[in-house]
Amino acid sequence: MAPTTDILSQLAEEISRNTSTIVDYLKSNNLPQPSFGPDGPSHPIPTTATDEKLSAARHALIGASKALHALAVGPAETTRLFCFNELYLLGTMQVLCHFNVPQQVPVDGEINMGELSAKTGLREELLARFLRMAAVNYYFSEPRPGVVAHTAWSKTLASDEKMRACVWFRHAEMMPSVAKLVEAVEKFPSSAEPQDAAFSLAFGDTFFDYKEKHPDHMVKFGLFVDAFASGIEADTAESIARAYAWETLPAGSLVVDVGGGRGHISTAIAREHAHLKFQVQDFSDLAEESGLLQKTAGVSDRVQFCPHSFFDPQPETSRGAAVYFLRNIMHNWSDLYCRKILKPIVEAMSPDSRLVICDIVLAEPNTIPNTQEARVRALDLTMLSMFNAKERSYWDWQELFTSVDARLKIVAVAGRPKLGTDSLIEAQLVL
Ligand SMILES: C[S@@+](CC[C@H](N)C(=O)[O-])C[C@H]1O[C@@H](n2cnc3c(N)ncnc32)[C@H](O)[C@@H]1O
Numbered sequence: 001m002a003p004t005t006d007i008l009s010q011l012a013e014e015i016s017r018n019t020s021t022i023v024d025y026l027k028s029n030n031l032p033q034p035s036f037g038p039d040g041p042s043h044p045i046p047t048t049a050t051d052e053k054l055s056a057a058r059h060a061l062i063g064a065s066k067a068l069h070a071l072a073v074g075p076a077e078t079t080r081l082f083c084f085n086e087l088y089l090l091g092t093m094q095v096l097c098h099f100n101v102p103q104q105v106p107v108d109g110e111i112n113m114g115e116l117s118a119k120t121g122l123r124e125e126l127l128a129r130f131l132r133m134a135a136v137n138y139y140f141s142e143p144r145p146g147v148v149a150h151t152a153w154s155k156t157l158a159s160d161e162k163m164r165a166c167v168w169f170r171h172a173e174m175m176p177s178v179a180k181l182v183e184a185v186e187k188f189p190s191s192a193e194p195q196d197a198a199f200s201l202a203f204g205d206t207f208f209d210y211k212e213k214h215p216d217h218m219v220k221f222g223l224f225v226d227a228f229a230s231g232i233e234a235d236t237a238e239s240i241a242r243a244y245a246w247e248t249l250p251a252g253s254l255v256v257d258v259g260g261g262r263g264h265i266s267t268a269i270a271r272e273h274a275h276l277k278f279q280v281q282d283f284s285d286l287a288e289e290s291g292l293l294q295k296t297a298g299v300s301d302r303v304q305f306c307p308h309s310f311f312d313p314q315p316e317t318s319r320g321a322a323v324y325f326l327r328n329i330m331h332n333w334s335d336l337y338c339r340k341i342l343k344p345i346v347e348a349m350s351p352d353s354r355l356v357i358c359d360i361v362l363a364e365p366n367t368i369p370n371t372q373e374a375r376v377r378a379l380d381l382t383m384l385s386m387f388n389a390k391e392r393s394y395w396d397w398q399e400l401f402t403s404v405d406a407r408l409k410i411v412a413v414a415g416r417p418k419l420g421t422d423s424l425i426e427a428q429l430v431l
Pocket residue numbers: 258259260261262265281282283308309310311326327328329332
């Protein structure tokens with residue numbers, strides 16, 4: 001039987017209710033209302049993971065308006081026009097960023113198309129076509145024919161190279177990898193090897209080996225990661241420093257930050273918890289930068305860098321540590337390689353040692369807001385296409401741990417509202 005429920009009105013009501021919550025919040029906190037204009041706020045609804053009511057209203061509003069939009073367009077039209085706009089919007093934004101168009105449009109004024117063409121070197125007729133495609137998607141406006149101005153959206157790209165790196169990464173690395181997904185899945189349906197991932201088929205090298213040979217990609221990837229990690233509900237070093245009971249560890253306890261990069265997370269934790277010592281393990285080429293970071297932060301006496309590959313046995317100096325901490329490491333690797341990373345850690349753990357992993361714990365389908373789930377599903381497939389790796393559910397984590405050592409059991413998981421997308425998964429050798 002054909003559906004009779006008036007779902008459009010239900011969604012409209014949900015939109016109206018959550019809009020009121022948000023508008024009231026903005027008014028009572030004297031905050032600007034969202035706007036497309038160049039002076040519109042870049043984070044109009046300033047939620048954080050801990051701001052539960054506002055965050056829930058925002059997710060509900062986005063989710064209900066997404067559903068209402070889908071129902072209004074309808075299934076056949078959605079499929080007929082599948083990703084049509086998004087594909088060319090991505091290409092358009094990459095062209096505009098490549099020709100430095102966002103930086104050449106005055107942030108609080110206008111410029112005519114001819115002048116902009118001369119400044120950017122992008123032929124005027126092409127410039128106009130790309131700009132008009134961008135403008136129907138809220139990036140740039142044409143207040144009068146032939147005149148260009150910023151919107152709040154395009155303004156985010158004008159002064160922030162990290163934002164431009166987001167466009168670049170999606171276009172230059174994700175799109176070619178996505179185009180190779182069918183080939184990767186057909187040729188290597190159950191491969192655990194990064195060299196069989198879609199990225200490697202597209203670029204002829206694994207993700208990080210390619211970066212090493214193309215430093216320009218490495219730099220832009222770093223900018224992209226920074227932008228991604230600083231968004232609404234992102235997990236900052238500071239939130240991680242507060243999300244775990246670091247204060248309960250005995251004075252002088254050692255935390256080993258495995259694959260810790262320059263050690264920015266250890267530094268943040270060290271600053272808040274003066275009774276702890278840290279060993280940051282990563283490739284030796286990060287030693288200098290790491291030392292500088294610790295010095296600037298005034299924690300050099302408690303945070304030391306140790307060149308170490310996580311596939312090798314833990315050094316003597318870090319055996320029996322209080323905590324082995326791994327942030328955003330495991331989701332870059334298949335189970336096969338995760339076992340190779342965990343084995344030397346487990347061998348070094350004492351019965352009191354904790355393994356603390358900071359990564360996503362995938363929720364069961366349909367148990368979190370659609371917008372949040374869509375984001376982690378996309379992250380999961382990013383891990384597949386870039387590395388042949390994955391995001392994991394609670395049971396995936398537990399199964400992985402058990403496959404390394406039957407005694408390794410999850411003892412706690414800290415997630416929302418203390419953290420945003422990631423969780424802290426704490427495991428111990430339980431005899
Ligand atoms: C996604 S980053 C995460 C860095 C850091 N944990 C953080 O949360 O910002 C992955 C890190 O793993 C490091 N890495 C990759 N292979 C490694 C290996 N075999 N041994 C040690 N570190 C490695 C990289 O150099 C990089 O710093």
